[in-house]
Amino acid sequence: EAGVTQSPTHLIKTRGQQATLRCSPISGHTSVYWYQQALGLGLQFLLWYDEGEERNRGNFPPRFSGRQFPNYSSELNVNALELEDSALYLCASSWDALAGLYFGAGTRLSVL
């Protein structure tokens, strides 16, 4: 059974550009979570999608947005990139958050 897959593995952008990160959850999981992990820091919650709807949002500006598709895959979009957006972006999926999350390997975004 395939795990959570994220693409691309690495992404290099310049300030002001837009970045799109993609995530495919484990088959059967309807919830997708996005987290940001800046270098040496913990995970900051970004977004939670379930059954195609945004269920919760972390303390991030509106230029961080996303969506979940009918097949439960998800996209994270970051507009007007800033240097401090450089981080590892982790996607996780779950059939029940109370039972734990399954994480992908992440997309490392570098903003130059």
Place this chain on the structure above:
Amino acid sequence: SQQGEEDPQALSIQEGENATMNCSYKTSINNLQWYRQNSGRGLVHLILIRSNEREKHSGRLRVTLDTSKKSSSLLITASRAADTASYFCATVGRGSNDYKLSFGAGTTVTVRA
């Protein structure tokens, strides 16, 4: 702000020794989970303990939970080089549909051969 705070921030031990790390949190929880992260990659779920449980074991892992002190500990016994990683605690809040996990900053464990 982070819900969980791990202590210590870093830990270096000899292979075969035990490693203990602690987690404190601020609000009432449904459950607390521990995850491992190797070299900046994705996190792996290790163990989950519910708010009505006090201790749980999984292989070489032992987790305790003290809801009165809002704290948890993770013990790794007979450590191996492969246990070198960062360990995070995460909590799920109680009493709402807010099923996001809130993570601490992690404890970095180095196991020396």
